[in-house]
Amino acid sequence: MNHAFHQTILHESSWCEISKSAIHSNVENLRHRVGQSVLLGVVVKSDAYGHGLIPCAQEFLQAGADWLVVNFAYEAIKLRQAGIAAPIYVCGNVSAPQAPAVAHPQTRLAIYDWEVAQALAQAGQAGGFTVPVHILIETGTHRQGLTIETALELAAAIDQLAGIQLEGIATHYADIEDTTDHRFAHQQLAHLQAAEQAFRQAGHDLKVVQSANSAATILWQQTHGAMVRVGIAAYGLWPSKETYAKVLQTFADRGEGFIPHLKPVLSWRARVVQVKPVPAGGYVGYGRTFRAPYPMTIAVLPIGYHEGYDRRLSNLGHVIINGMRAPICGRICMNMMMVDVTHIPNVTVGTIATLLGQDGEEQVSAEQLASWMGTINYEVVARIHPSQPRYLLDDLASETLFSSDFPPAQTPVQTPVPSERSARSMSLF
Numbered sequence: 001m002n003h004a005f006h007q008t009i010l011h012e013s014s015w016c017e018i019s020k021s022a023i024h025s026n027v028e029n030l031r032h033r034v035g036q037s038v039l040l041g042v043v044v045k046s047d048a049y050g051h052g053l054i055p056c057a058q059e060f061l062q063a064g065a066d067w068l069v070v071n072f073a074y075e076a077i078k079l080r081q082a083g084i085a086a087p088i089y090v091c092g093n094v095s096a097p098q099a100p101a102v103a104h105p106q107t108r109l110a111i112y113d114w115e116v117a118q119a120l121a122q123a124g125q126a127g128g129f130t131v132p133v134h135i136l137i138e139t140g141t142h143r144q145g146l147t148i149e150t151a152l153e154l155a156a157a158i159d160q161l162a163g164i165q166l167e168g169i170a171t172h173y174a175d176i177e178d179t180t181d182h183r184f185a186h187q188q189l190a191h192l193q194a195a196e197q198a199f200r201q202a203g204h205d206l207k208v209v210q211s212a213n214s215a216a217t218i219l220w221q222q223t224h225g226a227m228v229r230v231g232i233a234a235y236g237l238w239p240s241k242e243t244y245a246k247v248l249q250t251f252a253d254r255g256e257g258f259i260p261h262l263k264p265v266l267s268w269r270a271r272v273v274q275v276k277p278v279p280a281g282g283y284v285g286y287g288r289t290f291r292a293p294y295p296m297t298i299a300v301l302p303i304g305y306h307e308g309y310d311r312r313l314s315n316l317g318h319v320i321i322n323g324m325r326a327p328i329c330g331r332i333c334m335n336m337m338m339v340d341v342t343h344i345p346n347v348t349v350g351t352i353a354t355l356l357g358q359d360g361e362e363q364v365s366a367e368q369l370a371s372w373m374g375t376i377n378y379e380v381v382a383r384i385h386p387s388q389p390r391y392l393l394d395d396l397a398s399e400t401l402f403s404s405d406f407p408p409a410q411t412p413v414q415t416p417v418p419s420e421r422s423a424r425s426m427s428l429f
């Protein structure tokens with residue numbers, strides 16, 4: 001807990017802390033994994049997995065990422081508007097009407113549609129540049145992508161257009177993080193390799209063949225190709241227990257593999273807004289689902305399911321206050337929740353609760369929240385509402401990369417990330 005920093009944001013009732021040192025450490029780990037000759041693409045879609053798009057994108061680039069990967073056209077446009085010149089790859093759907101706004105000589109687009117290709121070519125010609133595209137190959141996920149034959153037809157048609165250029169082919173794995181049996185993923189890679197061969201035989205100069213997400217990047221070097229698209233691991237979170245188990249298994253079996261030391265980037269905190277006694281037999285919250293078995297003290301936190309704290313955590317999860325676990329009592333409301341602090345000394349209005357992250361010896365991980373909620377760590381962080389200000393903590397100087405003590409105790413320099421709240425106050429100037 002960084003008390004000096006917290007003194008500088010007394011006006012915030014809840015916020016997220018984004019650790020620069022964790023970002024740099026994760027990127028260094030991933031760079032170590034892929035080496036210098038593979039492009040390290042970091043996925044910053046979905047508001048950088050809930051961590052804050054622009055500041056995280058800038059920090060990932062500063063830490064050594066080569067490309068940024070987004071899903072939608074609007075995300076690429078936001079990055080460009082923020083002055084980011086680095087290569088961007090748009091891996092999701094872009095429609096023909098969106099082409100003029102997103103077309104850019106350094107923005108690569110995933111493509112599987114002739115109309116979109118034409119629209120991009122027109123936009124490129126109008127702007128006097130060439131739009132690089134990557135054709136998506138269907139290898140078994142059945143989400144986006146074309147059969148090899150259809151992909152070759154699209155590539156041949158693209159070759160006839162000015163303002164657009166085929167740069168690569170790509171696919172995405174269906175079943176790599178959900179299992180320790182990677183035979184299906186191996187088949188998908190083999191199919192991509194067959195596509196690559198067919199493209200080269202047809203005379204296409206593919207600069208980038210890409211498929212690897214975090215799990216593939218960590219587990220399986222053959223997937224790296226020319227570029228990896230790493231999302232969750234860059235935020236310091238493991239893709240799954242299975243991925244972790246597989247890494248350990250490979251290491252134990254053959255003494256090979258790569259065990260990254262991932263450091264969670266995000267902590268989520270809120271201030272207690274009220275402390276109140278509840279008599280024995282008193283109820284807490286909607287539906288009276290919690291009844292005090294003895295006289296209790298309850299703290300109210302200004303966070304609810306609107307802010308992204310899942311209602312499924314009602315009567316189930318806990319937060320950390322003054323280094324101790326405070327179980328959730330009753331239902332999570334839309335903008336509030338109540339926690340039991342009977343056993344915790346010195347809880348007053350303003351005391352900080354940690355919803356996700358570490359306080360003293362205790363930690364609530366995204367994986368812990370996910371397992372309580374019946375979901376995955378991706379969803380936990382990606383659904384933290386934009387109303388929660390993200391503060392990028394300049395804790396680099398205070399921590400050696402790869403050290404295990406996180407968060408550090410020194411004073412950070414904080415960079416407020418525009419959120420709904422801070423954007424409103426900033427517009428006053």
Ligand SMILES: Cc1ncc(COP(=O)(O)O)c(C=O)c1O
Pocket residue numbers: 043091172212213214215229230231232233239
């Ligand atoms: C096409 C594509 N590539 C890469 C990723 C990154 O995956 P991960 O976060 O598991 O690294 C995603 C995430 O959903 C994706 O959709």
